[in-house]
Amino acid sequence: MAQPRSDIAPKGSPWWLRLVDSFWVQLLGPILKGLETFGHMLVLLSQATYWLFRRPFRWREHLAALDFIGVGSLSIIVLVGLFTGAAFSLQVTDTFRTFGMESYIGAMVTLALVRELAPVLTALMVTARAGSAMATELGSMRITEQIDALRTMAVSPVQYLVTPRILASVLMMPLLTMVFTFAGMLGAYFVAVILLEVDHGLFVAETEWMVDAYDIKIGLIKAAIFGLVLSSIGCQQGFFAEGGAKGVGRATTRAVVYSCVTILMLDYFVGDILLIIYESPT
Amino acid sequence: MSEIDPTLRDEQYQLRVRDLHKSFGSHHVLRGVDLDIERHKINIIIGGSGQGKSVLCKHLMGLLKPDRGAIYVDGEDIVPLDEVAMNRVRRKFGMLFQHAALFDSMTVEENVAFPLREHTRLSRKKIRELVTDKLELLGLRNAEQKMTSELSGGMAKRVGLARAIVLEPEILIYDEPTTGLDPIATKNVDNMIAETARRLGVTSIVISHDMASTFRIADHIFMLQGGRIVASGTPGEILRSDNPDLRLFVETSGAVKFTQGRARGGLG
Numbered sequence: 001m002a003q004p005r006s007d008i009a010p011k012g013s014p015w016w017l018r019l020v021d022s023f024w025v026q027l028l029g030p031i032l033k034g035l036e037t038f039g040h041m042l043v044l045l046s047q048a049t050y051w052l053f054r055r056p057f058r059w060r061e062h063l064a065a066l067d068f069i070g071v072g073s074l075s076i077i078v079l080v081g082l083f084t085g086a087a088f089s090l091q092v093t094d095t096f097r098t099f100g101m102e103s104y105i106g107a108m109v110t111l112a113l114v115r116e117l118a119p120v121l122t123a124l125m126v127t128a129r130a131g132s133a134m135a136t137e138l139g140s141m142r143i144t145e146q147i148d149a150l151r152t153m154a155v156s157p158v159q160y161l162v163t164p165r166i167l168a169s170v171l172m173m174p175l176l177t178m179v180f181t182f183a184g185m186l187g188a189y190f191v192a193v194i195l196l197e198v199d200h201g202l203f204v205a206e207t208e209w210m211v212d213a214y215d216i217k218i219g220l221i222k223a224a225i226f227g228l229v230l231s232s233i234g235c236q237q238g239f240f241a242e243g244g245a246k247g248v249g250r251a252t253t254r255a256v257v258y259s260c261v262t263i264l265m266l267d268y269f270v271g272d273i274l275l276i277i278y279e280s281p282t
Numbered sequence: 283m284s285e286i287d288p289t290l291r292d293e294q295y296q297l298r299v300r301d302l303h304k305s306f307g308s309h310h311v312l313r314g315v316d317l318d319i320e321r322h323k324i325n326i327i328i329g330g331s332g333q334g335k336s337v338l339c340k341h342l343m344g345l346l347k348p349d350r351g352a353i354y355v356d357g358e359d360i361v362p363l364d365e366v367a368m369n370r371v372r373r374k375f376g377m378l379f380q381h382a383a384l385f386d387s388m389t390v391e392e393n394v395a396f397p398l399r400e401h402t403r404l405s406r407k408k409i410r411e412l413v414t415d416k417l418e419l420l421g422l423r424n425a426e427q428k429m430t431s432e433l434s435g436g437m438a439k440r441v442g443l444a445r446a447i448v449l450e451p452e453i454l455i456y457d458e459p460t461t462g463l464d465p466i467a468t469k470n471v472d473n474m475i476a477e478t479a480r481r482l483g484v485t486s487i488v489i490s491h492d493m494a495s496t497f498r499i500a501d502h503i504f505m506l507q508g509g510r511i512v513a514s515g516t517p518g519e520i521l522r523s524d525n526p527d528l529r530l531f532v533e534t535s536g537a538v539k540f541t542q543g544r545a546r547g548g549l550g
């Protein structure tokens with residue numbers, strides 16, 4: 001492990017030298033560690049890509065990953081989507097009514113869902129469910145030497161374990177995001193139109209006018225990027241786990257924390273870049 | 283050590299290690315290991331915990347890359363090979379891990395069938411037959427559908443062995459096959475190793491710090507200490523050796539009585 005050793009100040013050095021020394025260790029340690037993790041992730045990602053195009057094609061593993069990440073996340077995504085749409089719609093309706101902007105409620109809710117809420121919240125849910133599972137599964141396979149066992153049987157553990165998980169995440173995240181959006185709109189419609197009696201025509205008309213393919217594209221591109229991020233981090237943490245059962249727990253926690261932070265930060269930057277690239281027509 | 287050119291395929295020696303070094307950070311574990319493993323023989327590597335026996339094993343199959351040194355398998359240096367080329371060499375090997383390393387997402391049958399599914403084009407039916415055969419051979423009749431978590435330590439090791447031998451490799455590596463087993467299970471595993479070596483004619487490399495086991499089955503014994511092979515010879519030679527490290531290890535391992543008895547018997 002990259003860990004700067006305390007070499008500058010041997011025992012018995014003046015206090016200020018030891019202070020500088022410990023400062024260097026405290027400061028550089030985490031930075032080096034972070035760079036190392038990022039390096040591991042890039043290496044793993046490039047290997048996963050390389051093995052994607054090499055025989056044998058592991059259909060069974062790909063299907064299992066698609067099933068686990070996609071089908072397995074479906075119900076939770078629908079549930080979270082419904083309630084996110086409902087809660088958001090409740091607040092937006094309340095606020096917009098005050099300003100007499102009732103006709104924009106549908107458009108506002110849908111735009112927010114399509115561009116921001118759906119990709120981000122779907123990514124966070126999939127991280128919690130599948131990203132953490134990747135770290136735990138691969139981590140426990142690492143510490144019980146199952147990954148080494150695969151290699152002794154001349155099977156690439158990257159191809160067998162990592163490639164299917166990353167590919168499935170990249171493919172499934174946009175689909176799940178669409179499901180989230182749809183569920184969110186249902187929830188929003190229910191609260192605004194049925195409970196709070198916003199006019200159905202207004203809700204729908206403005207929505208159709210304001211939201212177009214461009215917005216959907218932004219949301220789906222984000223979703224695919226988030227899928228890449230959360231699966232790469234989850235697999236990296238598990239694949240390089242060390243230190244017994246505790247190490248697996250640590251890997252899982254880190255996978256979730258690193259993924260969530262990265263997703264929320266990337267959301268801003270990717271959003272910004274996409275806005276520049278596609279110069280919003282609205 | 284023999285002075286023959288290690289790059290030549292040699293009928294007597296299948297595996298040769300030259301000046302192997304490996305460090306983890308500042309911890310210099312292997313410090314110039316030289317090893318010649320004889321074909322079709324049971325070669326046992328002994329040594330205390332943490333001496334680098336498992337690390338050495340993992341180098342033999344290319345699971346770890348050394349900092350320096352060479353490993354010749356049938357005359358081919360495997361150190362410079364990449365993962366894809368290494369996979370070709372690995373098909374000569376089978377390895378039983380210290381803790382079996384069975385795939386816990388699969389049943390016993392799926393574990394043993396795994397190498398066959400990966401590397402042969404046999405039909406499902408044929409694979410099933412082969413797997414059942416191997417399991418029966420190792421006294422695991424009717425365990426096919428068990429999940430690996432339901433197995434005892436000794437059973438898991440036997441399933442691991444079945445998985446390691448199912449493709450009938452030329453070289454089998456066993457990392458501490460008897461550590462943590464009761465005396466009867468130990469004896470069973472010993473018999474199983476000797477059986478396998480005899481029946482399939484494999485080259486066996488056994489890591490052990492169990493002296494009783496070692497003297498029971500070894501053709502050749504190596505002692506790894508301080509990152510080097512410090513002693514090497516047939517069981518008889520090892521017993522007569524006056525290497526102090528070796529004596530200490532043999533005498534404190536609780537196998538003294540046994541080995542003395544055997545030495546007397548062996549020397550007439």
Ligand SMILES: Nc1ncnc2c1ncn2[C@@H]1O[C@H](COP(=O)(O)OP(=O)(O)O)[C@@H](O)[C@H]1O
Binds near residue numbers: 306311338
């Ligand atoms: N992957 C690793 N990273 C760091 N240190 C390791 C690693 N594997 C083994 N070691 C260290 O190498 C030494 C030898 O380990 P090992 O080969 O497992 O010993 P043993 O002879 O008991 O099998 C130990 O001190 C261990 O801590």
Ligand SMILES: [Mg+2]
Binds near residue numbers: 458
């Ligand atoms: Mg060991």
